[in-house]
Amino acid sequence: MSKKIISLFTLTAFIAFTFSCYSIQKKTIKTITSWKEKGKEVKIVAVLKKSGERIEFPEGEPGKIVGDKIVGEVVDEAMGRKPVSIPIPDVWVVWVKRADAGKTASAVLTGAILTVAGVVTLGIIIILIHFSTIYKYK
Numbered sequence: 001m002s003k004k005i006i007s008l009f010t011l012t013a014f015i016a017f018t019f020s021c022y023s024i025q026k027k028t029i030k031t032i033t034s035w036k037e038k039g040k041e042v043k044i045v046a047v048l049k050k051s052g053e054r055i056e057f058p059e060g061e062p063g064k065i066v067g068d069k070i071v072g073e074v075v076d077e078a079m080g081r082k083p084v085s086i087p088i089p090d091v092w093v094v095w096v097k098r099a100d101a102g103k104t105a106s107a108v109l110t111g112a113i114l115t116v117a118g119v120v121t122l123g124i125i126i127i128l129i130h131f132s133t134i135y136k137y138k
Contacts, residue, residue, distance in 0.1 A: 005119050025098060029091045032065065044070055046095040047086055055084060062097060070094075 024045055032042055044063035046056045047070055055074055057063045063072030063084075070086045 008115055008119070025096050027094050027096055029088060029094055032094050032096065043097045044072070044094055045097050047091055048093040049086065049090050050092045051090070055086065 032044070042065055044057060044065070046054060047063065048054050055063075057072045058075055061073060063070050063086075065071075065088070068088050070084075070088065070091060072084055073081045074084050076082050
């Protein structure tokens, strides 16, 4: 029985980490370039250029900083996918997709609490069934 409980808890934690919570944050280009210099991964969801043009990257293929440009592919209704290269000096604001540690930790904690509550409930049910069968035959 203990192996099943451990595997249930492990499965719950695995699912929570697999679907860890992400948030999309609006940041300035200076913040993004400083993250890149520190070696952090930067997944760019959208870019607002100084000209006012907004460029959005597809859901599963975010833009990236390569050298002094933001590169990626965008979906054009007429042409399909087309590559885009935006010089960093032309960028005003960037929307970035980042893992949110607080949301992920709360999801894991919630999963653990639900697992423990389920195990306790199952234990109570087993005990009640056991006692009901003992007193039923006396």
